[in-house]
Each structure stands twice: as C-alpha cells, then as structure tokens.
Amino acid sequence: MILSVVIVSYNVKFFLEQCLSSLKKAVEGISLPGGQTEVFIVDNASSDGSPDFLIPLFPGFQFIRNNENAGFAKANNQALVQCTGEFVLFLNPDTILPEDCLDTCLKFFRSAPDAGALGVHMISGAGSFLRESKRGFPTAPASFYKMTGFARLFPRSRIFAAYYMGHLHERIPHAVEVLSGAFMMVRKSILEKTGGFDEQFFMYGEDIDLSYRISQTGCRNYYVPGTTIIHFKGESTPKDLRHIKMFYAAMDLFMKKHFKGSRSSLQNFLLKLGVRLHRSLAYIGLPFKRSHRGKEALLRVFVKGVAESRQVLKSKLIEKNIPVTENENDAEEIIYCEGPLQSWKSIIAEVSKNKNRVRCKFHGAGTHAAVSSSSSREQGGVMEI
DSSP states (O other): OOEEEEEEESSOHHHHHHHHHHHHHHHHTSSSOTTOEEEEEEEOSOSSOHHHHHTTTOTTSEEEEOSSOOOHHHHHHHHHTTOOSSEEEEEOSSEEOOTTHHHHHHHHHHHOTTEEEEEEEEEOTTSOBOGGGSBOOOOHHHHHHHHTTHHHHSTTOTTTTGGGTTTSOTTSOEEESBOOTTEEEEEHHHHHHHOSOOTTOSSSSHHHHHHHHHHTTTOEEEEEEEEEEEEOOSTTSOOSHHHHHHHHHHHHHHHHHHHTTTSOHHHHHHHHHHHHHHHHHHHHHGGGOOOOTTOGGGSOEEEESOHHHHHHHHHHHHHTTOOBOSOGGGOSEEEEEOBTTBOHHHHHHHHHTOTTOOEEEEEOTTOSEEEEOSOTTSOOEEEEO
16 A cells, blocks of 8 residues: 545534545656555544535445544544555645646655655645745744744745745745644654644644654655645634634644753743733634625625536536526626536636635535635635535
C-alpha cells in the first residue's frame, strides 16, 4: 500500500460528502496501480447521521464509528494503527482537493528524501490564502507578536511575522517548522519513530506538537505550494467560549511540554501577556460573530457549470425563492458545479483569483448539497439539493 488517508469527522455531513467526492477523484488521479490507496473516516459520535448517509455513497472507504467524541488526536490515532501505506495523509473533513493533489505530493516525497512530512497551499472558501499553510513554532516572541497584532502590521517580517513565517513566499516551496493538521502527509516510517498525535491535545495544537517531533527526528517539514486545496476552516468547530479556552490551553500545553526550562522570565511574561490580551479580545468579539446559515436566500446567485448541472440547481434555487441571475457579473454568489467539463482543479484556480470576494458555494457532481464558507470566523452554509 502506498497511501493511507485518515479523516476525523464530527457533524459535518455535507461538507464531508464534498471532501470524499473530491478525494475519490484525487485517488483516481494518482499515477499508481489501482488498489494502492486506503481511506479511513473516523466519526466522532456525530448526531447528524453522517455514517448512515455516507457509507452507501462511498463503499470503497472504511468508516469507524465512535460512541463518544474522542477528540481529534485520539480519533486519528485509532485509524493510524490500521494504516498500511508508505505515506499517511491526515485530512480535515471540510476540505476540497484538486484531482492531481495526491500525485503532486507523492512525487515531491520521491524527490526530497529528507522530507518527513509536507503540507500544501490552502485557500478559504472565498479564495483567500490561509496563512496557517506554513507556520513557525509558537515561541514566546512569535506568539506575542501574533497575539498583539504586530504580525498583521508587518506580514512579511522575519521577526514580527515569525508565527506564520511571513518572510517566506507563499508560492515557493520551503522547509517550514509547522504544518497544518488540515492537510498533513507524513512518511509512515517517521510516524513509527514519533508515534501519532499526542492525545493530551483534545483539539488544537496537536499538529504543532507532531510537526515539532518530526523535526526532532532530523527530517524536515515541507510546504509544497504546487497544489492548492480549499479548506473551509473550522467548519466543525464553533467559535464559542469553550473552544477559545481549549485553544489557549493547547498552546500552553505545547509550550510547557517542549520549552519548559528554556524560557526566560521575560519570555514567560511576554507570552502570558499576549495570551491574555488575545483571549480578552476573542471574548469581546464573540457576540459579534454570527452564522450566515438561513440568510442565503437574500443573495442573487449565478450557477456555473455544465448545462445539466446548472439546470438542476437553478430549479432548486427557484423552488427556494432564491433569486437567480444569468449574468455572472451581477451575481452576489456563485455556485460552482464540478463535473466532467469543470474540474475541481479549475474551480480552485478560479476561486483563487476571486478579487471581488464574491461569495462562493461548491457542489460536486452527484452530491446532495452545495456548501460554502466565506469567513473562518463564521460557520458556513449548506444548501441541500
């Protein structure tokens, strides 16, 4: 077996369907003999009927049902012990992959023997580059500059933007310190040395921890922008008080685990000051964050795709009293329909150029919904078809 893919899911049925639909095509796009890829989906006790809905649609994938939410790290490790591939891809359920994504990554590994793991160029559902595609370790100075806003003021600075390695160009491959758990492909031989995710991290920070341990083996973590994926970012994680607390607890756990005794009292002070300031701002901002679900009908929609898909979607929109336009320039939202004449790769390339930041939805051929997410701070939208 060449590649094992592990996805942990919780209450994101329709986002996961888009992910698996794109993954299936990416698996078919690998220039390897058939049967060299296995896919595991671990469901963390979803209440939305995800397994019952998806198992019949993807019979070639293996589903693992948990009776309780085991957390991201533990659920990934459940599947990891069953993986037999030379490489393991940890993938979030709220992602969409282009058809040549996996092939591009495997070819990079073959050309870079010092690569222990790699991540890719990620964009949001609105086409914006996601800075967490490449990150530095959350040292006290890097964390302080991020949490106090200096990283945004000086986004290309090696010092002030160290958390996101802002001095490294987003379109050039680089060795980086931290990869995102949204898309993290690792050599299985390295995971046998490091172990899987640290289950002390229930949510958040586990990818930073694993990236650090991979770097300790002497191998490098690489950022590979030769392929771009969509990551709706946090779709299954509501931005509420509980999750804000979990995020900062995870950052503190990482620092204590790996940098205890190596930080000066000044560094400790800066880190704690930055955490408290950023956490306070996050708490203050909570009441102003809202979901857009249920408000999609106010948008004027243009459906983009082959004629058959367009007609089906347009009929559904009209049934829901959603205004439809035949002029793309008049649209407030575009629904991209993937199909034989419009690949995920071409859709992602077009969305990346979405300078006007028109809202976008995505619908894979044969799937049961169109999904969207215009901001990492808000839950996305789902339109069942």
